[in-house]
Amino acid sequence: MAGLGTGAFMLPGFATGRPVSPEAFLMPGDDVAMKKRLADAALNAAKSKGASYADVRIGRYLNQYVTTREDKVENIVNTESYGVGVRVIANGCWGFAAVVDAKNEAQLAKAAEEAVAIAKANAKLMKEPVQLAPQKGFGEVSWKAPIKKNAFEVPIKEKVDLLLSVNDAAMKNGANYVNSILFQVNEQKYFASTDGSYIDQDIHRIWPLFNVTAIDPQTGKFETRRSLSAPMGMGYDYLQSNPADKLTGVTTRYNKGYDMLEDATAASQQAKEKLTAKSVEAGKYDLILDPSHLWLTIHESVGHPLELDRVLGYEANFAGTSFATLDKWQSKNFQYGSKQVNLIADKTQVGSLGAVGWDDEGVNTKQWDLVKDGILVNYQAIRDQAHIIGAKESHGCCYADSWSSVQFQRMPNVSLAAGKTPLSVEEMIKDVKKGIYIIGDGSFSIDQQRYNFQFGGQLYYEIKDGKIAGMLKDVAYQSNTQEFWNSCVQVCDERDYRLGGSFFDGKGQPMQSSAVSHGSSTARFNGVNVINTARKI
């Protein structure tokens, strides 16, 4: 589930940890030698108590968010969370214990002992022992997100000034209300395991977003338009756009640099335009879906159904199971999509939310095919699942949202490969007789096995005989995953490739949040069912 709803902003439990002053973000965390000492204390204690495997994650998590509306700062939240999680296998069963603000070896050893005790207790209820795919140790290594400007080093005032100027631009261009937010995250993670890895990583994420509302005083109707930004695995450099990052067209869309001021100006004008836009006539349309929209359809209809734990039934009571059952994969001929459809899992793409050097169980990250030339070829699996699909190694997509959470299988970046034949958006639209061009993500809902879905967007443009005929409203499309991906007839080439993503993807009980990107170029889907969502109360 992607966590942030449409319309008004709903803030999930984002800022966990203790409030701190922004200057605290600039203090270095523990040095690597200190972390190695702490980790070794836990690993040795676990082994001495009978664990056959142990790993330790020492995490320092920094969060900052700035929220504003119109000409006011609503809130500035700065939090830091620090602690250690120890996971072990004893008597063939997992055990986990965590300790907040761990400062010395004795605390770590105690946590490891607790984890072993829990594993031994749970082993009595276990049906099959854990089978871990082999993983070589990497020794002492490190990875840093290749950011150009650390967002936590930018003064708060600069961020507040940016958001207030964005709001000002929105209000001057016809918005009645505007909310804007800047989310920033830095995960400083140290991982060590009995396989002989000591991995130090520094991960950054940023998400600037806004929502403008325009009201028609005559009718009392209101319309909103949300930002076309993407959450990114980048620093503050994402907010310093240059012309090469912009794609012009019916509205400007953004790649690795986002011009928030320009987008807010356009958003206000478009929210006003929506008030008098034509209400869509329900029926079948060819859909042209921009990457700022298509990412969410990929996330829900490809990313989630191919999580191996869902397929096996481990999420049955919450997120659900999956239509993409093992027999479909084993048949080697399950047509997930048309031949144009190549869906790739990835944990390495620069600037993406999923990029890391190693996952949260010490596996080096990689890229692999999920759907190749339309055929289902693989899932997303971690070390204790790899054997189920006959794999000799994990895919490296294990993640925990905190030092205090148990790591489990999480979605890597899942992206639609760009088309191989040169094709621009304009050329694609030229061939469409009756279609709708959708930009930005909106309302989203999908069933618990990922067959039936419904998506809305931010901007809808009617296409008539190869030309954009004007703005539409009240649009949502409904389809079935396999039908939808088999109706994909064209994907634009790599010049149009961009990332979208979810900052708050929820899974598990208790629920954990993770961030994931989805890339694509604009793609065309023929004959999709569109409904009209206008109602009167």
Add this chain to the structure above:
Amino acid sequence: MAILTKEEAKKIIDKVLAFSKADEISASLSGNRTGNIRYARNSVSTSGETYDLSLSVTAVYGKKSGTATINEFDDASLEKTVRRAEEIAKLAPDNPEYVPMLGAQQYVNTNAFAQSTAGIDPEYRAKAAFGSIEPCSKKNLTAAGYMEDRSGFTALGNNKGLFAYNKSTSVDFSVTVRTADGTGSGFVQRDYNDASKLNTNTATEIAMQKALASVNAKALEPGKYTVILEPTAAHDLILNMMRNMDGRSADEGRSFLGKKGGQTRLGEKLLDERVTIYSDPANPEVPGSPFANDGRPQEKVTWFEKGVVKNMYFSRFWAEKKGVKAIPSPDGIVFQGGSESLADLIKSTEKGILVTRFWYIRTVDPQTLLYTGLTRDGTFYIENGQIKYPVKNFRFNESPVIMLNNVEAIGKPVRTNGSLIPPLKIRDFTFTSLSDAV
């Protein structure tokens, strides 16, 4: 240790308040013990227990405020935390919507604490899971479930004389039971303050029956149907409506309660006259906290009376600006109902669809409160007062406002996710497509 008494909590808070030199100072002290057990494929997958005791201090100078937290309670740590909050406040920008802290308040008595829940240990959790897994294993069904228990307290105090204390417990249980071939699925959820009311074994029986009864579902054409929404299904749509009753959004014209010209629907009849919804922290079946996070008392509030919008909730800033009472948003609600059971509602239905549960509900249009989502884990066709056969799941596009104008019958409310919600019989409920999901 995690649950301090009122006296122990007050002692710590008073000490914090005495350390401060700020214009205003408040302290919030809370402690929780949370345990959980999760299972899937008839086997326990994870279980754990966490303790947390933390103090949050907010210092205010004029309209600048700063917050710091700590989980150590010696005098030096407390004083350090107060100084830190004061330092952060001095550096903060003015908050133009800041409202001074409340003075002493009167709170209603609620009783949301049960020793039976506070005493839950790992063995209890394992037994609860076993009681749910065992009957499923025996019938070749597959259970995936989750139980979470919590016991804790919250205390608030400030230098204006406010002091509030509440302790509470809760236990939440849900299980999804599927047939081995994946063609049937059933669900049940239970929540209580008092864990002695929870029997995971008998609750699981309902999910098992639904799983078995939902095999070989038939496809019906999407369209408008009379539906009977079990309380779990009704709850999700009604609570979505309640979450949109913020008065400021209505005043600003961007809510279903807004109207043209800056007017609101307050005082208008918006729903069927049989619909009365209120909240009451002292309700013995769904006791809530006697106070909101900022210390405002939670009192009995009627939100809809005979279909008429009676109240909206407000921030203290907006209420002061508008000259209205600053009613906080409620913890849970009571949807007033009749005496008919779910079985009675089915019996009186000529043709209709029984919905166990909804899933993945999202807003489509905030102005009309149009939501989309799907049925899940037990959807059945009713004819001549009897459940005839299982039907394939539907996607719906419906507004709770429209739905609560199409009321055929309201049954007897039952506790559902902290609220009292009746089963509802609704005509012309809009299903827009079919789903193959089981």
